[in-house]
Amino acid sequence: MTRTHTPTHGSNHHGEAEILDLDAQVLGEHTAALIDRLPLHAPPRRIVDLGCGTGAGTFALLDRFPEAHVTAVDTSAAHLQRVREKACARGDEGRVRTVQADLDAADWPDLGTPDLVWASASMHHMADPGRALRTVRGLLAPGGLLAVVELSGFPRFLPADAPEDRPGLEDRCHEVSARFHAEHVPHRGADWGPVLTGAGFTVEDEHVITVDTGRTDGAEGVRADRTEGARAEAVRAYALSSLRRLRRSVADGLAPEDLAALDRLLDTGGPGSLLRRDDLTVRTERTAWAARRPA
Numbered sequence: 001m002t003r004t005h006t007p008t009h010g011s012n013h014h015g016e017a018e019i020l021d022l023d024a025q026v027l028g029e030h031t032a033a034l035i036d037r038l039p040l041h042a043p044p045r046r047i048v049d050l051g052c053g054t055g056a057g058t059f060a061l062l063d064r065f066p067e068a069h070v071t072a073v074d075t076s077a078a079h080l081q082r083v084r085e086k087a088c089a090r091g092d093e094g095r096v097r098t099v100q101a102d103l104d105a106a107d108w109p110d111l112g113t114p115d116l117v118w119a120s121a122s123m124h125h126m127a128d129p130g131r132a133l134r135t136v137r138g139l140l141a142p143g144g145l146l147a148v149v150e151l152s153g154f155p156r157f158l159p160a161d162a163p164e165d166r167p168g169l170e171d172r173c174h175e176v177s178a179r180f181h182a183e184h185v186p187h188r189g190a191d192w193g194p195v196l197t198g199a200g201f202t203v204e205d206e207h208v209i210t211v212d213t214g215r216t217d218g219a220e221g222v223r224a225d226r227t228e229g230a231r232a233e234a235v236r237a238y239a240l241s242s243l244r245r246l247r248r249s250v251a252d253g254l255a256p257e258d259l260a261a262l263d264r265l266l267d268t269g270g271p272g273s274l275l276r277r278d279d280l281t282v283r284t285e286r287t288a289w290a291a292r293r294p295a
Contacts, residue, residue: 017054017082019245022238024056026231026282030209031060031120031149034288038147039204044068044115050103050136051122055083057149061118062092071097071111103132113141120149124190133199143295146201148192152285153178154246155211157239158265159279163272166261173246173262176253192289201291209288214281235282240266240274 024031043065049058052072061070072083080098087096101109104127117136126132136146154177161167193203213235244266251259264272274280 016076017079019238019241020053020056020079021082022234022241024054024059025234026213026238027211027286028056028060030211030286031056032064033209034147034149034207034286035060035064037205037207037288037290038116038145039290039292040116040145041143042115044145046112046114046141047071047116047118048073048111048114048139050117050119051125052079052083052098053121054079055086057118057120058083058096059086059090059092061116062090062095069095069097071099071114073099073101073103073111075100075102104128106131108135108139111139113139113144115141115144117144117146118149119147121151123148123192124150129190129192129195130199133196133201137200137293140293142293144293145204146196146291146293148196148289148291150190150192150287152287155242155282155284157235157243157274157280157282162277162279163261163265166258169258169261172258173243173250173254176250177246179253180249196289196291200293202294203289203291205288205290207288207290209286211282211284211286214283232278232280235280236275236277238282239280240268243274 045065045068047061047065047068047070049055049061049070049072052058052074053076055072058070058072062068072080074080074083077100080100083096083098084093087093099109099111103122117140119136123129123132133146140146154174156170156174158170160171163169193206196203213231243262247259247262247266250262254262264270265274267273268275
């Protein structure tokens with residue numbers, strides 16, 4: 001998931017970068033499927049990735065559009081450094097330009113005139129999403145496309161009956177987290193269709209992809225493998241990093257018994273550690289809106 005501005009930036013860039021890299025690894029095929037569905041009139045050559053994080057969208061877009069150049073924008077200098085390192089490792093340094101910017105500011109830096117703007121898991125962090133979307137509309141080429149991608153909520157990882165001593169723990173964590181984010185991140189979970197229309201876009205597609213790494217029959221045309229081998233290891237690491245992040249927002253609202261159970265899951269050396277479990281999956285939904293600037 002990409003980010004622009006969150007309360008944790010500045011104090012936890014390393015942990016944020018780790019979870020973004022794992023997000024890209026675990027959810028990469030779903031990102032590719034969303035890109036493939038975009039209603040493009042022609043392959044874009046100039047792309048802006050707003051809130052690029054450590055580059056999940058940037059490099060998925062480069063893979064899909066081999067003639068394109070991407071301007072990757074984020075508030076975090078550390079994230080942008082990682083993007084540049086990845087681009088060099090891939091031999092793509094000539095195709096990636098990084099720009100550090102606060103997208104809540106009234107004046108944005110020059111981002112060119114892109115054919116496609118990609119905003120994944122970033123719009124809900126904006127203080128004034130409507131103003132940001134009007135700015136995007138102004139910089140897009142006439143007829144250009146904006147893709148807004150958002151998770152329906154924090155991913156789930158545990159079976160409902162886990163952990164064995166506190167079944168339903170993850171549901172209770174999500175209930176507390178929802179109250180926290182309703183106060184601190186009010187645009188999370190928004191219906192972006194009307195907001196996009198209000199900013200002058202024409203919404204051409206809205207699509208939901210179901211993410212469930214435990215499925216073997218596939219969903220929405222996306223191959224879903226069993227969590228075995230390297231994939232299972234990545235899912236466990238993703239769950240650990242994600243639930244560590246979740247703990248920061250729920251610690252004050254959980255019952256002491258639930259907080260203790262969560263800490264046992266997060267104890268990498270303990271017998272109840274997430275890293276010892278073989279029943280973890282990643283379950284969530286991703287919604288994408290494709291909106292065009294009128295020609």
